[in-house]
Amino acid sequence: MSERMKKKIFILAIESSCDETSAAVLYDKRVLSNVIADQKVHGKYGGVVPELASRAHQANIVPVVAEALSIAGITLNDLSAIAFTQGPGLMGSLLVGTSFAKSVSLAMNIPLIAVNHMEGHVLAHLIENNDRSFPSFPFLCLTVSGGHTQIVRVDDAYTMNILGETRDDAAGEAFDKAAKLLGLPYPGGPQIDRLAKLGDSIRFRFSVPHLDGIAYSFSGLKTSLLYFLKEQLMSDRDFIEKNKADICASYQHTIVTYLLKIFEKAARESGITDLALAGGVSANSSLRMGLKELCDRNGWHPFIPDFEYCTDNAAMIGIAAWYKFQESKFADLSFTPKARMGMG
Ligand code: KG4
Numbered sequence: 334m335s336e337r338m339k340k341k342i343f344i345l346a347i348e349s350s351c352d353e354t355s356a357a358v359l360y361d362k363r364v365l366s367n368v369i370a371d372q373k374v375h376g377k378y379g380g381v382v383p384e385l386a387s388r389a390h391q392a393n394i395v396p397v398v399a400e401a402l403s404i405a406g407i408t409l410n411d412l413s414a415i416a417f418t419q420g421p422g423l424m425g426s427l428l429v430g431t432s433f434a435k436s437v438s439l440a441m442n443i444p445l446i447a448v449n450h451m452e453g454h455v456l457a458h459l460i461e462n463n464d465r466s467f468p469s470f471p472f473l474c475l476t477v478s479g480g481h482t483q484i485v486r487v488d489d490a491y492t493m494n495i496l497g498e499t500r501d502d503a504a505g506e507a508f509d510k511a512a513k514l515l516g517l518p519y520p521g522g523p524q525i526d527r528l529a530k531l532g533d534s535i536r537f538r539f540s541v542p543h544l545d546g547i548a549y550s551f552s553g554l555k556t557s558l559l560y561f562l563k564e565q566l567m568s569d570r571d572f573i574e575k576n577k578a579d580i581c582a583s584y585q586h587t588i589v590t591y592l593l594k595i596f597e598k599a600a601r602e603s604g605i606t607d608l609a610l611a612g613g614v615s616a617n618s619s620l621r622m623g624l625k626e627l628c629d630r631n632g633w634h635p636f637i638p639d640f641e642y643c644t645d646n647a648a649m650i651g652i653a654a655w656y657k658f659q660e661s662k663f664a665d666l667s668f669t670p671k672a673r674m675g676m677g
C-alpha cells in the first residue's frame with residue numbers, strides 16, 4: 334500500500350450542476366457532512382431557470398461550504414483536496430462551483446479534483462455509511478434523473494459504460510412535465526409520487542414505445558398524457574381535480590414498469606445480477622419497491638440509495654473524488670466546466 338493510501342484524507346466536495354448548491358466533507362469514504370441548499374425560486378416557473386440558478390449558487394456557496402466544514406468539525410487547513418462537479422449540467426451553475434473550487438485549491442495549495450456528475454450518482458453506492466452492503470463489481474446502475482436516463486455497467490470505480498439510455502426526454506422530465514400539465518409545482522416527481530399513493534395505478538393506460546436493444550423514449554408518454562387530458566377535459570372541465578390521484582398513480586406505474594422492464598432485459602443480457610438505482614427519480618417509492626420485487630423474484634441483489642444520496646448532493650462528488658485521489662487523477666486550473674460530458 335502506498336504512503337498516500339495509508340494516509341487518512343479529508344475531501345471537501347462541491348456540487349452545483351443544476352439547482353442544488355451542495356457541499357460535503359468526506360473523511361476517507363465516510364461522509365462527515367452533506368449540506369444541500371435547494372432553490373425554491375424555480376417552483377413557480379415549472380422548471381429550472383438557468384440564470385436564476387447561477388445567481389442562487391453565488392449567494393449560497395459560501396454559507397453552504399461554511400456549514401459543511403463546521404458540521405464536519407474541520408477547517409480549510411485540514412483539507413487534503415477539493416473536488417467539484419465539472420459536468421454535465423447548466424454552464425452558469427457549473428461555473429460557480431468550478432471557480433470556487435479552483436480558488437480554494439490555489440489558496441490552500443491542495444489538489445483539485447474534477448468529477449463527472451453522472452459518475453458521482455453511480456459511485457454514491459460506495460459511500461461507507463452505517464452497515465450498508467455494497468454492490469460487487471461488475472454491477473448495473475439505472476441512473477434516472479431530471480436530465481438523464483441510462484443503464485450503466487460499472488466494472489470498477491473508474492470503468493463505466495453506458496449500455497443504453499433514453500433517446501429523448503429523461504424519466505425525471507416525464508414526471509416534471511406531467512406534473513406541470515396537472516397543475517402541480519416543480520419538481521413534479523415527488524408530488525406525483527405522493528398523490529400516486531392515494532390512486533389506482535391501473536385505471537388509465539398510457540403507452541410507451543418498446544425500442545430494439547437497451548433504450549428508452551419518454552417524449553411520447555408526455556404527449557399521450559396531454560391528449561388524454563385534453564379529451565377528458567372537453568366533457569368534464571373538473572376531470573383533473575376529480576381524478577388527480579388516479580392519473581398520477583397510472584402515469585407513475587407506466588414509467589416505473591417501463592424503467593424496470595428494460596433494466597431487467599439489461600440484467601438478463603449481461604448476466605449481471607447486482608442492480609442499483611441512482612439519481613433523483615430513484616427516490617420514487619414505487620421504483621424502489623419495484624426493484625426489490627424484481628430482484629426477489631429472480632434471486633438478484635437490489636441496491637437502493639439512501640434518500641439523501643438520490644437527488645443531487647456533494648457527498649456523491651466526494652466519494653468519486655476519493656477514488657480519483659487514490660490514483661492521483663488531479664485537475665489543474667485550466668479545467669473548465671462542460672455542459673455535456675461522457676462517462677468513463
Ligand atoms: O438527480 P436530480 O436531483 O437532478 C438531476 O441531475 O437532474 O434529479 C431530479 C429529478 C427531477 O426530475 C425530480 O422530479 C425527480 O428527480 N424526482 C422524483 C422523485 N424525487 C425527485 N421523481 C419521481 N419520484 C420522486 N419521489
Ligand code: ZN
Nearest residue numbers: 478612613645
Ligand atoms: Zn443529478
